[in-house]
C-alpha cells in the first residue's frame with residue numbers, strides 16, 4: 001500500500017465523506033443498531049458520532065492503516081470504546097454468531113472479494129442479526145450506468161479499488177439475507193455516477 005493510499009486518501013475521504021446529506025443518512029442508518037456491533041470498513045470513523053447513545057462499544061475492521069490512524073482523534077474523543085482491527089473484511093477472524101449488528105458504509109464498493117466479505121458478515125451475525133448498509137453503486141438509469149461503466153476503471157485507480165457499478169442490493173440478497181428495507185436514491189451533492197445510494201437493513205434469518 002503506497003503513500004497515496006495510506007496518507008493522502010484518508011484525508012481526502014475524511015473531507016469528502018462528511019457532506020451534510022451523508023451525515024443525515026448515517027444518522028438514520030445507525031438509529032436501529034444494537035450491540036454487539038461490528039463495523040466493516042471503519043475508515044476515518046465518520047459513523048462514530050452517529051451511533052445511538054446506548055452503544056458503549058464497537059468492533060471495527062479496516063484494511064488500510066492510514067484510515068485507522070486518521071480515525072484516532074475521533075476514537076479518543078468518543079464515549080464509545082472502539083476495538084480496531086487491521087484486517088481484510090473478506091477474512092474475519094471472529095467466531096460464528098458473534099454480532100447483533102454489522103455496519104458497512106461506502107465499503108462494499110471497495111472490498112475486492114465482496115461476495116466473500118458478505119458471506120463472512122453473514123457468518124459472524126447471530127440469527128436474527130442485521131446488516132445496516134449505506135453504499136453507492138450501479139444506477140438503474142441506463143444513461144448514468146453507461147457513464148459508470150466508462151468511469152469505473154479510473155475510479156478504481158484513484159479511489160483504492162472503489163467500483164461505481166456494483167449492484168449492492170443484489171450482492172446482499174445473494175448471501176441468504178432477508179432484505180428488511182432498501183431505499184435507493186441519488187445522494188444530494190454527489191455526481192449521479194457516484195451518488196446512486198442503497199441504504200437499508202438486511203437480516204440473517206432467525
Ligand SMILES: C[S@@+](CC[C@H](N)C(=O)[O-])C[C@H]1O[C@@H](n2cnc3c(N)ncnc32)[C@H](O)[C@@H]1O
Nearest residue numbers: 017041043062063064067088089105106110111
Ligand atoms: C470510502 S471509505 C469509507 C469509510 C467509512 N466507512 C465511511 O463511511 O466514511 C472505504 C473504506 O473501506 C476500507 N476497505 C476497503 N477494502 C477493504 C477490505 N477488503 N477490508 C476492510 N476494509 C476495506 C477502506 O480502507 C476504507 O477505509
